[in-house]
Amino acid sequence: MANASKDEVLVRIRGLHFSHGPRVILDGIDVDIRRGSVATIMGPSGTGKTTLLRLIGGQLKPDAGTVEVDGQNVASLSRGELFQLRKRMGMMFQTGALFTDLTVFDNVAFPLREHTDLPESMIRDLVIIKLNAVGLRGARDLMPSELSGGMARRVALARAISLDPMMIMYDEPFTGQDPITVGVIMQLIRRLNDNMGLTSVIVSHDVAEVSAISDQICLLSGGKVVADGSPRDLRESQSAWAKQFLNAEPDGPVPFHYPAKDYRDDLFGERD
Amino acid sequence: MDQWLQALGKGGLSFFERLGRGNVFLLRTLTGLPSAMGHFRLVIQQLHSVGVLSIQIIGVSGLTVGMVLGLQMYNTLVDFGAEDSLGPVVALSLVRELGPVLAALLFAGRAGSALTAEIGLMKATEQLSGMEMMAVDPIKRVIAPRFVAGFISMPLLAAIFSAVGILGSYFVGIGLLGVDSGAFWSQMQSKVDLMEDVVNGVIKSVVFGFVATWIAVFEGYDAVPTTEGVSRATTRTVVHTAFAVLGLDFVLTAMMFGED
Ligand SMILES: Nc1ncnc2c1ncn2[C@@H]1O[C@H](COP(=O)(O)OP(=O)(O)OP(=O)(O)O)[C@@H](O)[C@H]1O
Numbered sequence: 001m002a003n004a005s006k007d008e009v010l011v012r013i014r015g016l017h018f019s020h021g022p023r024v025i026l027d028g029i030d031v032d033i034r035r036g037s038v039a040t041i042m043g044p045s046g047t048g049k050t051t052l053l054r055l056i057g058g059q060l061k062p063d064a065g066t067v068e069v070d071g072q073n074v075a076s077l078s079r080g081e082l083f084q085l086r087k088r089m090g091m092m093f094q095t096g097a098l099f100t101d102l103t104v105f106d107n108v109a110f111p112l113r114e115h116t117d118l119p120e121s122m123i124r125d126l127v128i129i130k131l132n133a134v135g136l137r138g139a140r141d142l143m144p145s146e147l148s149g150g151m152a153r154r155v156a157l158a159r160a161i162s163l164d165p166m167m168i169m170y171d172e173p174f175t176g177q178d179p180i181t182v183g184v185i186m187q188l189i190r191r192l193n194d195n196m197g198l199t200s201v202i203v204s205h206d207v208a209e210v211s212a213i214s215d216q217i218c219l220l221s222g223g224k225v226v227a228d229g230s231p232r233d234l235r236e237s238q239s240a241w242a243k244q245f246l247n248a249e250p251d252g253p254v255p256f257h258y259p260a261k262d263y264r265d266d267l268f269g270e271r272d
Numbered sequence: 273m274d275q276w277l278q279a280l281g282k283g284g285l286s287f288f289e290r291l292g293r294g295n296v297f298l299l300r301t302l303t304g305l306p307s308a309m310g311h312f313r314l315v316i317q318q319l320h321s322v323g324v325l326s327i328q329i330i331g332v333s334g335l336t337v338g339m340v341l342g343l344q345m346y347n348t349l350v351d352f353g354a355e356d357s358l359g360p361v362v363a364l365s366l367v368r369e370l371g372p373v374l375a376a377l378l379f380a381g382r383a384g385s386a387l388t389a390e391i392g393l394m395k396a397t398e399q400l401s402g403m404e405m406m407a408v409d410p411i412k413r414v415i416a417p418r419f420v421a422g423f424i425s426m427p428l429l430a431a432i433f434s435a436v437g438i439l440g441s442y443f444v445g446i447g448l449l450g451v452d453s454g455a456f457w458s459q460m461q462s463k464v465d466l467m468e469d470v471v472n473g474v475i476k477s478v479v480f481g482f483v484a485t486w487i488a489v490f491e492g493y494d495a496v497p498t499t500e501g502v503s504r505a506t507t508r509t510v511v512h513t514a515f516a517v518l519g520l521d522f523v524l525t526a527m528m529f530g531e532d
């Protein structure tokens with residue numbers, strides 16, 4: 001434990017298996033995420049990227065294998081220890097997950113009020129700084145129902161960074177943002193990461209954007225890691241998976257379809 | 273026959289599984305109570321939405337039930353020349369039975385269903401798991417204050433129901449039917465016993481409040497996090513609370529008033 005903090009690797013995933021009922025989602029995953037890096041998880045829709053983030057955050061328990069964060073095996077922590085660890089992890093949910101009964105300001109202030117004894121005046125300043133970083137300082141008095149999808153996600157981002165965690169997980173931060181905001185968020189993620197010594201884990205489909213800011217890209221498909229390396233490694237790799245994904249080709253090893261019986265059979269075969 | 277037995281077994285198992293989960297949930301809620309009291313502002317907010325906003329329907333229902341009781345009882349009593357007993361008859365029915373039971377049923381429809389829907393939607397929109405990821409226990413932050421508020425509100429609402437009901441029967445009896453006002457109140461005062469009647473009624477409403485709020489918050493927390501899931505959970509809250517309240521009312525009545 002004592003030398004855990006000197007460990008190069010912040011998140012170490014080994015032999016991770018996870019199923020939802022009979023459906024195998026993750027089927028033996030090994031990933032290392034280095035301290036201070038920006039790592040991106042990519043993969044077709046429905047391969048289990050969000051599920052992987054939830055496993056890292058300890059919201060789901062693996063069927064087999066381990067997830068270690070900062071030297072601690074997440075699945076074996078007690079509830080109290082897990083909560084201690086989570087105070088050092090921020091997570092931006094795919095849907096935002098803002099508290100609908102609180103204003104934008106109170107949403108961002110929520111973790112600060114729950115976990116610190118800071119005076120209200122300091123909380124106000126911190127919240128304003130975080131909201132300014134995502135360009136929504138002027139929206140502080142709105143309710144979540146008055147925000148657009150993209151704005152809600154930016155508020156969620158501000159909330160995820162409000163406690164200055166050691167690691168932040170972003171679930172699809174660019175989806176639904178206009179090109180200017182995408183650029184701002186990209187810069188923000190990279191800047192936060194470097195200036196505050198964070199580690200960032202991004203789930204995203206936006207190849208160009210994440211290639212520009214990531215140190216590591218990990219491609220998931222069919223429950224397995226099919227490619228893992230720096231953006232340059234992936235571009236130069238001969239892996240059919242990487243090629244298909246980075247070039248957005250419809251045909252290749254990654255199936256576009258959810259598992260189903262033969263299309264022709266479905267249309268012309270016997271009806272069930 | 274085989275299939276029937278299988279279905280019975282499956283139903284039984286899932287019933288007991290839910291009961292078990294409900295009890296674990298209750299224990300976790302109860303251990304979360306001290307910290308809910310620490311966040312007393314949250315309890316106050318919930319007292320408003322669970323309690324204060326239910327006063328209207330409780331008051332209106334109490335008034336009409338009291339007025340109808342006054343009319344019906346008068347018609348029977350007057351045949352025996354006992355219309356002076358209108359006060360105690362109405363008061364006893366309300367304080368012992370109708371107040372706690374009807375208030376609990378209305379509470380389930382007004383406040384319980386709202387609690388379930390709110391918590392279920394918070395779950396469906398990932399607000400609860402978001403809270404967990406921020407190292408805040410939703411049972412302490414969301415469930416416990418709502419539970420405390422429901423538990424405090426129910427007995428008060430039942431008391432309001434009974435009080436307004438008695439006033440309703442007073443208006444009908446004295447205003448419309450010409451019962452003697454002095455007899456109405458004095459008979460009531462001498463026949464209604466504080467321990468035997470009022471306290472037992474309060475005990476009932478406390479028990480109903482506990483059960484109705486428990487069902488409401490559990491159904492919300494246990495809801496399948498989808499649109500249909502939340503709507504089914506809301507229905508279950510109302511139906512299960514009705515069964516639980518009516519069943520418990522019989523048991524409690526038998527225990528309190530059974531042997532005399
Ligand atoms: N609660 C659940 N019960 C059963 N199956 C589930 C559940 N949640 C997710 N799944 C399944 O797990 C798979 C992975 O889901 P996940 O949300 O991790 O995908 P994703 O990679 O994040 O997809 P997207 O890019 O569309 O967000 C999906 O195919 C989904 O059908």
Ligand SMILES: [Mg+2]
Nearest residue numbers: 049050094171
């Ligand atoms: Mg996802």
